[in-house]
Amino acid sequence: MDVSSSLLIYDSLLKELRDRGLSNSRPYEIGLMNGKIRLLYHHSRTSRSFRMALLREALEEAIVEVKQSGKKANTLLWSLYAWNEGRSRIEGRVRGWLKDQVVGPGDKESTVAGYGFAIWAESRMTGDNVHAVRKLFEEAVDCPSTRASVALWKRYIEFEIREREPTRAKLALFRAMRCCPWSKGKIPQELF
16 A cells, blocks of 8 residues: 555645645644654554655654754654664764754754764664764763753763773763762762
């Protein structure tokens, strides 16, 4: 069964909302996109001949729409995107998209949730490539809008401990204490 013909209903209704200039219809647009994504997800799990690009395009459109509506984090859509792309094993496209849409330009628009998701996705994609994960942690703790996040620093220190890098973990700890001096009571005991 071809799902493309079913998508025309969603697309025509979205077009109708936009053509009529209903600028305050964002919740309806997001709801329609969610319905379209649910239909595509169902077909991706049940159909033998499903084009992953259909789900990718719908997810990208929905994530951009949610971001433009003022909500910065929708980890469910991000996770579904990573799941869909993980089946194709094309990791470069996922990294680029995560950098552009989820993490942001590394300034005041970047969020802890965005970096957290990008780190999670990178660790699932690469497995053994700790350098890529470490690079994302470094970007996150250097970013002005996320460097004061105790949770991010804690995850970074725990990552270095898991990787059996106590020297790196201690350096990250001391940097964290400089950036978040109010959090000194939450030092992981594994460092001592």
